[in-house]
Amino acid sequence: MGVQLDHRLRGDRRQAATLTPKAADATVADALLTEIGPAMTKTTTRVLAGVAVAVLAAAGVAAVVHYRQGQTPHPDERAHLDELEARMYDVEEPAKDVAPTHVGRVLRDLNRNQGISVARLRQWIAHLRHGTLSPEQAAVAESDFDALEREADQRGA
Numbered sequence: 001m002g003v004q005l006d007h008r009l010r011g012d013r014r015q016a017a018t019l020t021p022k023a024a025d026a027t028v029a030d031a032l033l034t035e036i037g038p039a040m041t042k043t044t045t046r047v048l049a050g051v052a053v054a055v056l057a058a059a060g061v062a063a064v065v066h067y068r069q070g071q072t073p074h075p076d077e078r079a080h081l082d083e084l085e086a087r088m089y090d091v092e093e094p095a096k097d098v099a100p101t102h103v104g105r106v107l108r109d110l111n112r113n114q115g116i117s118v119a120r121l122r123q124w125i126a127h128l129r130h131g132t133l134s135p136e137q138a139a140v141a142e143s144d145f146d147a148l149e150r151e152a153d154q155r156g157a
Helices: 002-009 013-018 021-036 042-068 075-092 102-114 118-130 135-156
Strands: none
Touching: 042 075, 042 102, 042 118, 042 135, 075 102, 075 118, 102 118, 102 135, 118 135
16 A cells, blocks of 8 residues: 555655645545545554645645745645644643544654654744745755655654
């Protein structure tokens, strides 16, 4: 399954930036439904969660690429950034009776392995919303979202 998903989701970064998050979601959903059918296993759930985080992170990369080109983020990219931020908030403020989520483990590993914290990712999202990223910050933000996408891919594969 991973090879077919990789084939459908990976590609040239410039091409990925032109793929809207909605189109990326549709591609992911089509690939998964074709591949797994109605049966959902624990592994499938983990892969789906990894793909979801990877798609949200890819939207962050695309938003930064568009920002660097002088464009405002596409409405779908903004919606995906909102969703990513909501998931990060859930990780920062987890319910006491809920087990750690896949997203939480991805973000924990990203911080441990690469020193990229949830606070830093949320800061990039806030700067994107307000249009206040410097060129240097935009380069780092793009790299951070790309690292999140890779981390989610590695955990979901």
